[in-house]
Amino acid sequence: MKKKIILFLLLVLSVLSACSNDKNEVKDSSLYEGRNLTIAVAGKVPEIREQNIVFINVELKELNQESIQTKYDAVFIMKEDLS
Template identity: 45%
Template sequence: MRNLLFLIIVLVLAFIGIFIGSVMNTNYKAIESNNSSDLYKGTPLTIAIIGDTPNVKEEQVTFHEIKLSEVINIPKNKYNAVFIMEEYLGEAAHKKYRDAYQSLEVPVFFVRSKASHMPFINMENQISYEKYEDRVNDTQDFITGLWYPKSKEEFKTFRFGYRVENDEFQRDNVQGVYSSVFKKIESTLQ
């Protein structure tokens, strides 16, 4: 009975967190296109990446590979954003990293997170990435993001979805999704 009550409380808190995140924060859906005019053409960006560097067409975007442990001590103004690739998401949800995301002041993007951004937010009674992954099973969004602007009390979330064509998600070409993420990163610099 006690375990059931605990599970119910955790679920209610998770849904409240999702609801508050949806209402209070900016969500952004990307629409993918192969049109070269949709590519990011803004200012040069430097992005820290944990995992393999994605194939992108934008030459003004530079990726610097770092280890997940380096997220804790990233110097201010070194990177415009951080990307964490799918194979590191479980570890990236640990508390020490959730604390680091809150102090970065740049957006952190989670590529192919089936748990959305939920396991990467500091909340009481936080559950593991794997448990969120089982509950949320987000297959619509290719990239989700989290950003704590200078105020550590508030955060913004981002969602960049796969293109839908003929009522099916197009998962084979994600260039447009990355271009939309780069545009969002540039908007956070202002």
């Protein structure tokens, strides 16, 4: 019986520690120091700490243009802009 209680407590502790919400995860990560990036964003522009990343707002219909591949290094489609 004691073994079951100890096993149950270990299981509960491991689940609780795995579900911890570390809000400093982004703050503690290293900064991007690569080349300057231009990123197209359909939706709300994310908040970042890096100075060498530029976000340009675009409409979803603009993403069909072939020139988008040469203008931007990446395209972000935010969740709120999908519906």
